[in-house]
Amino acid sequence: MDPRIEVIENRLENVNKLIPVASGKGGVGKSLVASTTALLASEKEYEVGLLDLDLHGPSTHVILGAEDHDFPEEDKGIIPPKVENVKFMSTVYYSQDKPSPLRGDDISNAIREILSITRWGSLDYLIVDMPPGIGNETLDTIQLMPESEFLLVTTPSKVSLSTVKKLVNMLKEQEIPIAGVIENMKTPNSPEIKNEIKDLGVDYLGEIRFDHNLESTIGNPKKLLETDFAKDLDKVVPEW
Template structure:
């Protein structure tokens, strides 16, 4: 296999899996369409509107021989969600082949905590033993991939792990984990998506993939506060928070709103990346957040034919960490398995690929856990 051909292999694997998914969608039951058609005949209080055209029905599916109908109901803000759920359920039960209707209600709007946390003494998240930030000074260095890899290896060791995707303008954790579906609300608390042994919450699960978030500071602050304290995280041993790159509103909000055990930094060994990395580290130091260590990503490419090593971004970062007085957690290579899992999704990747990817994170998690005590 020529050098670099692993990239083509990644895309062939992903294309094959996407083709399989597309065929499954094409083979969808005719009865699903019958359900949708029936729902269009249910008039809402707004004239000439039905639940389908109003966009209230999400993730519609049928199970148990198409006799059980499942969907997520997104009631409009200010509406009686329970009454709307009952009305739609009764309407669908008119279909003689429908045995049961299972409906999950979402929050019609964000509801903030009753009071603002004290920035000088931020509270813990109830039921979460450790909160660890994963950050970088620069985008594109693989921070989200490293967050997911650390989480997967922690789960393999029996830890209860959650991942909060706080990269609000570029959420990628749902794609990395292969997660879909909209989180539902129960008693004014969002229920995170359970996938591959973790609890996942991301704005990528609450918006459409191509939707841009044009948010200023106050909205961003309120939303992140909600995702910290109004999500049912408990019980967790570790909550990993995937930060957006840089030193803007999102990292500062998180640093001020919640008790944090420490931060893991991710960087490539380029001088340009290190300039931005130093700025992000300075933010954590100014806010008294312990530095748990640095992960050097995309450190080396190993030729699959001859085994020769190439360092595409320059020398390693061990000396940098010694000079900065922080632990060096380890290096990650340019790896077929890591990129395949990130592109196809943890849920969709085969077991051998997932095992190979997670294996790269074993020594990193070893060192990371050395400084963490679990009760």
């Protein structure tokens, strides 16, 4: 048995809620939902951590404006630095935004390593920005974070919804709790998908309107929290 698994259990023992934010495909705003959820919870004076587990395309550091932050402090592990009062950890600290062509066992080892070395301390919420799709990262998260409750993100697109359906079915087969599904990038002309999500046997948490001004706030957390996107998200994200 990999000794890191026991270490991971110890690292997470003082985390009250583990919330992986996942989607069936990329481009649906999952990283923005994860990052903004962490910021919103921190604004409410919760102790919050944000972990970017997207090994191939980490982006939360860009959203938070954390590209130039110093490397995390080392003390019997890695102590994640705080960004806007959110404890933040990302693989980008090690890849330095260079391509990370990992596959198979290398992906699993990388995830186990980052989980075993990161000292989160006491947290109310640990938000995990998952990579898109159903791959090693999702399966490893289920195995290594068995107490997780997944928050799923889709757009009104038929393609996005079809992939989320697959993700829901996979999580249900593994008996993993699902907090619900958030519909992002809603426009007046979008098809109605609320009932389709409810038919999956999961909660439809609500919609987030397409925000044309969102892009200009990337890298500025304070401005991000002032957007319609953040205000809509605050209304639909569940109170765990």
